[in-house]
């Protein structure tokens with residue numbers, strides 16, 4: 128009897144436990160359901176849709192080369208999968224387990240109605256597997272990371288299924304182009320197109336390149352002007368590659384670079400571990416007193432709305448922040464150090480609720496991830512489960528100098544390209560503000576005082 132493989136953020140053929148198990152059990156029907164309503168505020172944003180289009184296209188071609196097909200359906204996940212079961216007489220639905228609240232709900236309903244077989248596959252260890260001595264989940268990264276390391280390496284990777292037999296007849300499928308996932312008017316995706324290769328083969332190519340560079344990661348990762356990180360994040364998000372594949376490919380590269388890199392992969396597992404405990408984390412400050420903080424609200428305050436727009440467009444007058452926000456818009460990705468600086472600037476310098484930033488990143492990042500985005504925004508804000516504090520305010524100008532962002536700024540802010548360090552970090556202070564580049568929308572000291580005073584008010 129046919130076996131359905133329900134695909135989500137696991138768009139690969141190798142090390143895909145659900146596909147592997149289905150292929151051993153009978154003819155395989157791979158299905159992807161686009162269900163924006165279920166995800167609500169976290170339906171995929173523009174940059175993710177661009178990626179998804181190309182990733183589905185790539186997987187569909189890989190399946191086609193194996194005489195299989197990718198069936199595309201749009202609508203309510205449970206209804207669509209139910210229809211496919213009825214149309215095909217399928218016996219079992221196989222899927223990799225996912226933890227976004229809307230997918231957990233769908234998994235629950237499907238397992239009530241059908242034989243739903245769920246597999247672990249997108250994390251180093253299954254979320255929930257790492258617990259304290261008393262069996263409770265960790266809230267803080269450092270002990271979580273130590274306990275995870277003790278259980279490494281992750282499970283062995285699986286090969287692609289040897290054969291994929293197909294059903295007697297295929298259920299109907301939408302055409303990918305009809306989903307209109309690519310931007311049309313205006314088409315802002317040119318920079319993204321040039322920056323990325325999408326799909327499982329591209330992810331493996333990127334990993335092979337990265338094997339040669341990971342040794343330098345410890346030193347290079349914090350320097351935005353260097354290409355010092357793996358850029359595997361969108362491939363990992365969409366499951367074009369699994370973290371187990373990455374771990375096993377790199378673990379022979381012993382040394383400081385690899386040690387630090389392995390811990391970054393554990394941050395990814397950690398973020399998921401937080402979401403499993405607090406499913407609404409990307410939409411609610413964990414520390415309740417922050418609900419009382421008098422954020423400047425762009426919905427009711429025109430100045431705050433203008434500031435939010437300046438931040439989104441990379442026109443704050445802080446070169447490193449602007450370079451980051453423009454890199455994000457042009458390429459769908461931003462360097463991690465600059466993500467921290469830009470996020471901190473929105474929350475503390477502009478005093479705008481972190482959730483506005485979370486939503487902008489959600490719409491513009493190709494690696495937008497419910498868990499990683501939400502936990503990182505709350506970490507920067509100091510509103511989350513960990514010990515980072517709101518009163519720790521990053522100074523964007525000294526961060527820019529410390530991490531030598533001059534080359535990065537000239538790449539993404541052409542108005543400043545003719546300036547060298549130190550002028551490029553703060554042209555206004557050095558009296559060399561070029562035409563067309565804005566003065567700072569707020570001074571650093573003034574912003575810092577405003578943030579601290581506003582914070583003090585909720586502590587009284």
Ligand code: FAD
Pocket residue numbers: 348356357358359360361363364391392393394395398461462463464466467470488492494495496497499500501503504507
């Ligand atoms: P590398 O440095 O090569 O790291 C390897 C992998 O480890 C990454 O691909 C990623 O999967 C994981 N990783 C690295 N840093 C973190 C981290 N801080 N938290 C969780 N996982 C991490 N990452 C996302 O994948 N999606 C997001 O939506 C996202 N939103 C973020 C929002 C903010 C405000 C901040 C500060 C960080 C965010 N990050 C997010 C984390 C981090 O910036 C990216 O994972 C990283 O920049 C991706 O580039 P890379 O693949 O070259 O990373």
